[in-house]
Amino acid sequence: MPSPSVVDPASDPEAVVCAGLVRRFGERAALDGVDLRLGRGDFVLVTGPNGAGKTTLLRVLATVLRPTAGLVAVSGHELPRAAPAARPLIGYVAHGPLTYPGLTAHENLDLYAALYGVPADRVSPALERVGLRGRGRDPVAGFSRGMAQRLALARALLHRPALLLLDEPTAGLDSDGRALLREVLAEPGRTVIVSTHEPAWFEGLATAEVRLVSGRVAA
């Protein structure tokens, strides 16, 4: 698989640009000078051993973490300064489902619909899209890991993001769930970045692979 082009720091409105991205937690650098450039519609796998910085990279791109140093831009919006403009463009599936267990699936998506300013009538089709139509009124606390993951996918797609960030999205999914995920990821017109330990599963979807080792892009 080819590597995505290494960055020219002069920013342009490509889907994602990272130049010399550093993110520290105290003295430890989780990302230590990451350079990336992703065009619109690219599908990039981020691989590497545990602790390589994959999740941190996705959290920085999701605008949840501030970069300590370097340049990061999403669709030409430099982070963190222009994060408010970038956030509506980003859908983020994290390790956890980012939903409230005490609320129903429908209520959780209603909440996120309000936060993203999208019409509430998108919620039911979103649940249907991920095969949860019949479980919309059930509390998320009773969901299996796979169902919670489907709900997370519905939440991330609710506002029709141009950039989809997924952190280990296959974890906990059964074969039907994986088929659904593959179907969703195959939809054109979106830039996708997936952190995974299963790169082989994404064969046919991914256009590039970035391997992180100790917070750096491995050669």
Add this chain to the structure above:
Amino acid sequence: MSRRAFAALVRKDLLLELRGSEVVLAMAAFVVAAFVLFRFGLGGGRPAGGTRAATGMLWVAIVFTAMLGLLRTFAQEREHGIWDGLLAAPIDRSLIWLARACSTCLFLIAVQIVALPAFWLFFLQTGPAPDYGVLVAAVVLADIGIAALGSLVAGLASAGRAREVLLPVLFLPFAIPLVLGAVSATTGTISPQTSGLHTAERLGYLALYDTVFVLFGWGLFEFVVED
């Protein structure tokens, strides 16, 4: 500010509380238990310090009760890793604080619907009737201050490891001026010696405190939740 997002955040807190009853019932039980302890500890009836001592006990009990609730503030977000979902949303992060302060204030008011009659029953039933209008104003103003300060501090403490220790250490010192104002204002509603001007000044003081901490909360929360 997105009113829809704000309403959705408050609704979420109320729904979770209605279903889980995590906070309000525990707070109500705690405050009544505190009054019972005060009553028996003081040998029954009105305390020797008079109305002011009684209202002092009321507000100390309410502040500690509020702290019990604040320990659960943002607990779901922390325990279930939901922070990332809220922080990635395209809303002003201060809106998260404002919504939480509003729901905390509503929880406090719900608790006081139980706590105030219990307080009167235990300590003041032989005294003069309070000025109910001023009493409600004083209580609501004090609740706004507790909720504004408490939600800010709870957000800060939720990022730390020693949350249970950090929260009271940060919250109580800043709550001292609020307790002083609330005690004075509440005493003014009961004590016949207190002039109307004095009560108005105390309500104004509480309103000023609220203004300061609402502005602090709105302005600082973005930095407080920054990882």
